[in-house]
Amino acid sequence: MTQQTASRVLLTRNRFRARKPKTAPTYHRTLISRTQLSTTRGKRFYWIALTVALVLATLVFIGPLFWMATGGFKTSQELVRNPPVLLPSHPSTHAFSLAWNRLGMAQLLWNTVVYAGGALLFQLTFCVGAAYSLSKLRPIFGNWILALMLASMMIPAAALVIPQYLTVLDLPLVHWNLQNTPWVIWLPTVANAFNVFLLKRFFDSIPNDLLDAAAVDGAGPLRTLWRIVLPISRPILGVISIFAIVAVWKDFLWPLITVPAHETLNVGVNTAATSMPDNALVGGLFLASIPTIVLFLFFQRNIMAGLTVGGVKG
Amino acid sequence: MAYALATERLQDTTRRGGSQSTWTALRRAAGRNLRAHAFLFGALVCFALFTWYPMIREIIMSFQRVHRGQTTWVGLGNYRQVAADPEFWQAWRNTLEFSGLALVFGFAAPFAVAIVVNEFRHAQGYLRILVYLPVMLPPVAGILLFKYFMDPGFGLFNEALHILHLPKSQWLASKSSAMPSLVVVSTWGNMGTATLVYLAALQGIPGDLYEAAELDGCSVLQRIRHVTIPQTRLILSLMAMLQIVATMQMFTEAFVLTGGGPEGSTTTVVYLLYNYAFNYNKFNTAAALGVIMLLVLACFSAIYIVLERRGSED
Numbered sequence: 001m002t003q004q005t006a007s008r009v010l011l012t013r014n015r016f017r018a019r020k021p022k023t024a025p026t027y028h029r030t031l032i033s034r035t036q037l038s039t040t041r042g043k044r045f046y047w048i049a050l051t052v053a054l055v056l057a058t059l060v061f062i063g064p065l066f067w068m069a070t071g072g073f074k075t076s077q078e079l080v081r082n083p084p085v086l087l088p089s090h091p092s093t094h095a096f097s098l099a100w101n102r103l104g105m106a107q108l109l110w111n112t113v114v115y116a117g118g119a120l121l122f123q124l125t126f127c128v129g130a131a132y133s134l135s136k137l138r139p140i141f142g143n144w145i146l147a148l149m150l151a152s153m154m155i156p157a158a159a160l161v162i163p164q165y166l167t168v169l170d171l172p173l174v175h176w177n178l179q180n181t182p183w184v185i186w187l188p189t190v191a192n193a194f195n196v197f198l199l200k201r202f203f204d205s206i207p208n209d210l211l212d213a214a215a216v217d218g219a220g221p222l223r224t225l226w227r228i229v230l231p232i233s234r235p236i237l238g239v240i241s242i243f244a245i246v247a248v249w250k251d252f253l254w255p256l257i258t259v260p261a262h263e264t265l266n267v268g269v270n271t272a273a274t275s276m277p278d279n280a281l282v283g284g285l286f287l288a289s290i291p292t293i294v295l296f297l298f299f300q301r302n303i304m305a306g307l308t309v310g311g312v313k314g
Numbered sequence: 315m316a317y318a319l320a321t322e323r324l325q326d327t328t329r330r331g332g333s334q335s336t337w338t339a340l341r342r343a344a345g346r347n348l349r350a351h352a353f354l355f356g357a358l359v360c361f362a363l364f365t366w367y368p369m370i371r372e373i374i375m376s377f378q379r380v381h382r383g384q385t386t387w388v389g390l391g392n393y394r395q396v397a398a399d400p401e402f403w404q405a406w407r408n409t410l411e412f413s414g415l416a417l418v419f420g421f422a423a424p425f426a427v428a429i430v431v432n433e434f435r436h437a438q439g440y441l442r443i444l445v446y447l448p449v450m451l452p453p454v455a456g457i458l459l460f461k462y463f464m465d466p467g468f469g470l471f472n473e474a475l476h477i478l479h480l481p482k483s484q485w486l487a488s489k490s491s492a493m494p495s496l497v498v499v500s501t502w503g504n505m506g507t508a509t510l511v512y513l514a515a516l517q518g519i520p521g522d523l524y525e526a527a528e529l530d531g532c533s534v535l536q537r538i539r540h541v542t543i544p545q546t547r548l549i550l551s552l553m554a555m556l557q558i559v560a561t562m563q564m565f566t567e568a569f570v571l572t573g574g575g576p577e578g579s580t581t582t583v584v585y586l587l588y589n590y591a592f593n594y595n596k597f598n599t600a601a602a603l604g605v606i607m608l609l610v611l612a613c614f615s616a617i618y619i620v621l622e623r624r625g626s627e628d
Binding site: 028029030031032033046049050053054057058060061062064065067068071079080081082083084122125126127129130132133134137138139140142145148149152153154155156157158159160161162163164165166167171172187188190191193196221225246249250252253257265266267269270273278281282285286288289292293295296297300303304307 | 358430437
């Protein structure tokens with residue numbers, strides 16, 4: 001389940017929900033009423049349930065990360081000891097440095113950043129251009145083109161992998177082989193109907209009067225896009241940026257077959273997994289996860305807001 | 315259609331330009347269309363190259379076979395070959411098993427978590443971050459981690475079962491438990507998105523409904539059955555459809571953890587597609603499989619769209 005599909009659900013849902021007049025955000029009644037919870041028994045039950053939930057959730061979702069982080073400090077024997085050891089008896093960073101070097105982690109990280117950054121740039125440029133054109137410039141056949149784009153949302157990505165792979169090996173007309181170049185990651189990400197749809201819907205909500213005023217002032221379409229449309233669209237651009245980066249970061253099958261010489265973090269870690277000592281591998285997994293964890297904690301508000309993108313008025 | 319659009323543009327231009335000659339108006343309209351298409355160009359090329367063309371190419375490929383560089387038409391030959399392959403039926407059974415199990419777990423778990431978390435007045439943000447954290451990890455890191463937890467010898471999971479006096483499991487090593495184990499991995503990694511979507515949906519349920527149900531003497535479980543589920547019905551069914559389409563494309567987990575084994579028990583359809591193309595070098599057979607997959611999953615996508623429509627009419 002990707003983020004895009006999830007927000008697609010929210011989009012369809014929120015679009016049709018009657019807008020309630022905004023009142024002060026007071027308490028919202030849920031399953032169990034507050035009166036029921038404010039009895040002594042209710043209070044006790046609430047706090048017990050909350051504690052259990054917190055402990056359980058921490059165990060299930062942070063536990064593995066903790067095991068991964070401490071595992072890198074253990075020796076391989078200690079890592080697989082039965083019963084398991086909670087903390088390493090002689091912590092050593094040897095496994096981490098081994099993993100860093102053996103995996104070529106710096107290179108893998110750099111590759112992934114280049115792929116994700118480029119994909120973001122291309123998607124922002126081309127998807128915004130397309131959505132602006134379809135929404136405001138309204139070219140001939142625009143509706144047909146939009147329909148064809150949206151139709152591609154019905155196609156499961158994995159089913160098209162074979163012909164896509166053959167296409168990038170020998171690009172039609174120009175006969176370029178894109179394998180092992182960043183283009184093979186960058187360009188296909190532009191063909192993202194959901195992005196175009198999301199942007200077009202947002203652009204549709206920008207009043208035409210605003211654009212006409214700019215036109216009267218002598219601004220061409222490019223200038224209008226740059227000076228008027230884009231500044232207004234900052235929230236939706238943020239959402240799309242997050243989607244773009246996360247999609248490249250998480251993809252596995254496509255980079256596996258198209259960039260074997262310049263692997264992404266995902267593919268590289270998997271390739272090296274079989275030839276590494278256990279503690280180095282576990283340490284490597286942790287190293288590979290650090291950037292995402294840090295980024296997530298840093299941007300978690302925006303990322304979660306991206307999920308509820310349906311809140312965008314359209 | 316196009317003609318109508320063109321005349322509409324033309325009239326539009328003449329109206330604005332006042333008493334221009336038809337020729338000037340036509341030239342203006344053409345210029346404007348050219349500009350609009352220039353904005354569309356990048357995205358259009360990408361869609362054509364990486365979605366539309368591969369789609370047509372896959373269908374054509376599926377009716378052809380290549381032998382010593384010679385392409386011949388074989389009609390339904392590839393499809394017959396695929397259908398005669400016992401692995402094909404095995405792969406569909408495996409995929410359906412994964413999808414079904416993932417639907418039961420991956421559906422019930424996030425919904426239950428969302429309902430519980432929604433009741434808490436404290437630590438909601440913390441719980442939300444916890445559930446969502448695995449979604450952000452590089453998938454291979456999260457997946458490989460479970461290789462250690464699920465080890466039949468020293469794995470933490472068997473240790474936990476031992477403490478609870480339950481029989482140990484072979485997890486990924488046995489034919490019968492391999493697929494359910496993959497479901498556990500995938501649910502851990504992906505449930506965050508669904509949970510957040512459900513949370514957003516739960517927060518939209520009017521509190522009066524719970525109030526009324528409570529006055530009518532409904533217990534908590536009855537309130538879930540008669541208020542929560544009907545109120546979120548549309549989102550639940552949409553998510554179910556999306557999840558079916560997403561889980562039927564499962565590849566990474568099987569590729570990283572089991573390699574399709576033991577004894578082909580985790581070879582999914584996408585895995586088989588990958589094998590056909592990149593291990594057996596039979597791209598045309600893979601294309602036929604791709605078309606079959608496309609047709610099956612497009613049915614689910616169609617159901618999704620119908621549901622979405624119906625939801626918008628409510």
